[in-house]
Amino acid sequence: MPSESDASTRCLDENNYDRERCSTYFLRYKNCRRFWNSIVMQRRKNGVKPFMPTAAERDEILRAVGNMPY
Template sequence: MPKLVNKDAERLNPCLKEQQMSYQCLDKNAFDQEKCQKYFDNYNTCKKFWGKIYSDRRARGIQPYLPNIEDRAKIKEDYMNSVKNQT
């Protein structure tokens, strides 16, 4: 599978790195999905997180619904800090 590295692919898919890592694991392990479960779990967690961000921004009228690439690290950091403060 070709590696997507252009900015449009990254802009449209905030989980591109996780997706590529799961593909690489499958390639490396002769498509044995059991050996790559942690990569699938990580990708699914990523998709759920950014799906919630997308929905929240859309509901609040914030555009773009999917944050710009340069804003994503800060959004993840803020989320992680809020989770830590809840415990």
């Protein structure tokens, strides 16, 4: 998620804070948050801790779903 957040911020900086020009970056960020939030909710429901996967687990999850699903 940091890369999506950084990309949207960078886009705003480069485009004089014209949000319309950066809408695809915002959509990617939103979809990324939605994806990882669903993972957190599923882990919480199943009693898996920590709720947010570790960096190694996130890499494994992304490989399992075919890299960036968002």
